[in-house]
Amino acid sequence: MPQRHVLILGAGFAGLELATRLSEIAPDTTRVTLIDRNAAFFFGFSKLEVMLGRQTADEIQIPYNKIAKANVTFRQETVTAIDPETRRVTTDANVYDDVDHLVVAMGADYDFDATPGLAEGGHEYYTLAGAERLRDALADFAGGRVLLSILGQPFKCPPAPFEGSFMLDNLFTERGTRDGVSLITTFPMRGPVPVTGEVSQMFKDGLAARDVEVHPETLVTHIDPDTKVAHTKDGREIPYDLFIAIPIHRAPEPLAASGLAPNGWIPVDQDDLHTAFDRVYALGDVCTGPRTVPKAGIFAESAALVVADDIVADIEGSAKPAPYEGSGVCYAEFGGGLVGKVEVSFLRGDAPEAQRHEPALEFLEEKREFGAVRVARWFS
Numbered sequence: 001m002p003q004r005h006v007l008i009l010g011a012g013f014a015g016l017e018l019a020t021r022l023s024e025i026a027p028d029t030t031r032v033t034l035i036d037r038n039a040a041f042f043f044g045f046s047k048l049e050v051m052l053g054r055q056t057a058d059e060i061q062i063p064y065n066k067i068a069k070a071n072v073t074f075r076q077e078t079v080t081a082i083d084p085e086t087r088r089v090t091t092d093a094n095v096y097d098d099v100d101h102l103v104v105a106m107g108a109d110y111d112f113d114a115t116p117g118l119a120e121g122g123h124e125y126y127t128l129a130g131a132e133r134l135r136d137a138l139a140d141f142a143g144g145r146v147l148l149s150i151l152g153q154p155f156k157c158p159p160a161p162f163e164g165s166f167m168l169d170n171l172f173t174e175r176g177t178r179d180g181v182s183l184i185t186t187f188p189m190r191g192p193v194p195v196t197g198e199v200s201q202m203f204k205d206g207l208a209a210r211d212v213e214v215h216p217e218t219l220v221t222h223i224d225p226d227t228k229v230a231h232t233k234d235g236r237e238i239p240y241d242l243f244i245a246i247p248i249h250r251a252p253e254p255l256a257a258s259g260l261a262p263n264g265w266i267p268v269d270q271d272d273l274h275t276a277f278d279r280v281y282a283l284g285d286v287c288t289g290p291r292t293v294p295k296a297g298i299f300a301e302s303a304a305l306v307v308a309d310d311i312v313a314d315i316e317g318s319a320k321p322a323p324y325e326g327s328g329v330c331y332a333e334f335g336g337g338l339v340g341k342v343e344v345s346f347l348r349g350d351a352p353e354a355q356r357h358e359p360a361l362e363f364l365e366e367k368r369e370f371g372a373v374r375v376a377r378w379f380s
């Protein structure tokens, strides 16, 4: 059987796992091209390490040229156009017009301009460059009001904004300056991490125990860097000395122009991650479906397993895989080495099912292992 060309756009959690899985289950029947605009991968959670100054940007990056799988070729290119009808993809260096299965795994980008004042006067740790700038700002921070605001939904990794508050509490405590710092957080949801009431309560308790002032159902729409005031949608004003944003997310270029993302994100059949186009899949942060599956690496990764099996079923004419369940294990840092754990499935039942495990030191090692296992698997 001739090899089928699988073109994967984006080498994050979803793209890396899909390429790896295809190298395991279809090394002879697939030829995989994996494209990313970057030269190296890093985990989302590593940005917290950079923000805290515990690791440098160089230390967290794993170069894609370490991928050594016989049927996988990595190319550092930027995707500039996608025609989903013909599966023709244009990059800054090539045109791909022989694609049998096209997989869009391009994640989510940020729209900083959607929040006036943010680019000039705010900080964030959702990009690597932003985490480095925030690390430097924190080093100079003499004390005052730190306002951490979620500026829109959906956003990556539901616990990550609250991990930010927990880690900042820990940082200022270790520095001996916590008494001179007020930590405030605003978010549009009714509660933090509202997967289930029990899970949300774990984060509410964490915020209360660390004396973080919480403003639920509050949307900051713009900030004024001169007066250092954040303005909310319902007309309130919240003063700050340091403003940290979870920025508004959007699908990366060139998806808007491709016709794949009519409502901002790419709609998929959540059973098998198919888009409306023949042999075109979308998975991970870039996709959306009738039911909510949060934007997190672990769900992108489990979707990749379904897509790999679906591609192989299509090539071999065999039975389709079991439907995607949106399941996985999430770790959340509570500061001081404490890590909480949530085992969750969003699509298996009629409502999300989750089991929470209280923050404990033992889960720190488990989280490290989680990262190490993936690095070993993807980059070999």
Ligand SMILES: Cc1cc2nc3c(=O)[nH]c(=O)nc-3n(C[C@H](O)[C@H](O)[C@H](O)COP(=O)(O)OP(=O)(O)OC[C@H]3O[C@@H](n4cnc5c(N)ncnc54)[C@H](O)[C@@H]3O)c2cc1C
Pocket: 009, 010, 011, 012, 013, 014, 015, 035, 036, 037, 038, 043, 044, 045, 046, 047, 048, 077, 078, 079, 080, 105, 106, 107, 108, 125, 126, 127, 156, 157, 160, 252, 253, 254, 283, 284, 285, 286, 295, 296, 297, 298, 299, 300, 330, 331
């Ligand atoms: C602070 C923080 C902490 C997090 N912690 C966790 C955690 O503990 N657990 C967890 O599961 N998730 C966590 N996440 C979320 C996780 O990082 C993402 O949900 C995950 O990476 C999504 O995987 P993906 O493959 O869909 O997208 P990504 O991993 O973002 O990969 C998309 C890739 O596409 C590439 N790309 C985009 N546009 C183009 C283009 N035009 N041309 C070429 N390449 C392009 C990008 O460079 C990128 O490498 C965290 C995120 C943040 C910000």
